[in-house]
Amino acid sequence: MVNGSLDEWLHPRVGTSAEREIILRQLGLLQRVNIATDVACALDYLHHQSETPIVHCDLKPSDVLIDGEMTGHVGDFGLVRFMPGATTELISELTSSIGVKGSLGYIAPGKRPTDDMFSDGLNLQFFAKAAFPERVLQIIDPVLLRETHDEDDDRDIRKTRRSHDRFLKIQECVVSIVEIGLACSSDVPSGRVSVRDVAAALQAIRKMLTGC
Template sequence: MANGSLEMWLHPEENGNRQTRKLNFLQRLCIAIDVASALHYLHDHCDAQIVHCDLKPSNILLDNDMTAHVGDFGLARLISECTSNPSQSQIFSTGIKGTVGYMAPEYGVGSNVTTYGDVYSFGILLLEMFTGKRPTHEVFTDGLDLHNFVKTKLPGQVIQVMDPTLFTLGEVGEATAAAENMDDESIEDSVRECVVSVLQIGVACSAVVPQDRMNMRDVTSKLNAIRVSFTGTRN
């Protein structure tokens, strides 16, 4: 697509991309809504539920208008196809490779394919989009992972985990400091609440226990509500 993949925008320096533009908060939020809406359609509006099984930044493509499209369905599975034959379902689940860091933990122990797996991947994707850190970042050692890295800082210490390039000078008001000098006082309360709300959704979606995760219908609804709230602060 015209604007490449989300991977190229989140980590340009690692992909030999010289573009200096960064995705701001609203752009990332809109991309997240596009992806959530796509998964909501696959999970809830198809004749048979479709599980993507490999959601990650390199599989999110951006068109001329920066609208996001979910691509690469090479590992996708139909739930009806999987559940109609239990033995076949097990083959499908254990055969999934996925991508380290984005693959739901239950798949690693042979659990069957479910929509919960996509929700987990989306949660990790969302956290990566708004922290700027991959789930495989070198800082995540000794039991620390992206999920817990963010969860332990919410809501009061959100500045410590958010990507400093989310906001540019003046984007959230005259009192906003340059991104690299941000602290808790440099972002308006209403904007901080939007960032916290997005990250809380990411944390909820990437819960270890599948049944504790949100469904994509609710995720899409909440993200849209955050967009309405954020754009309202700009009027």
């Protein structure tokens, strides 16, 4: 698609023209939430609303394609599993227990799950869990922190208060997003949240962000 893949936006290849372009147009928090919501809604459709339930089995940022409106689309269905006749409950159970068939290191915000720092038992999920919730802002992409600053003049007390309120709301949203990520990546399959609940939670976060 015209705007490539989510992977190219999160991790542009060093030295390429695409990297220079993406650095100038980095994804903000709301854009990332929008794309995550697009993906969650697509998976909800595949799991629960299509005529034959479909499980992707290998979803990663390079499979999320971005169109000209910055809408996320799920692609690469080479390893899907068709589940004819499966109930909603069975689909939820299966999608929580089926292992990823293809690529290592899927859904990679900030640090890739294959980053050199993740060794000796440390992984992205544990890294996020250790910082949750008090230190979440210390582990997120620094680009997102720029959105917590208001351009208003700090000498105006009303504007300062509005900027502070906006910071708190964005912080609340970021904590909620990390919480969703932790729930989706639980080591215990039964502890993982369904994609339908994920889509609903992300839509609520998006609504909160648009009111900032």
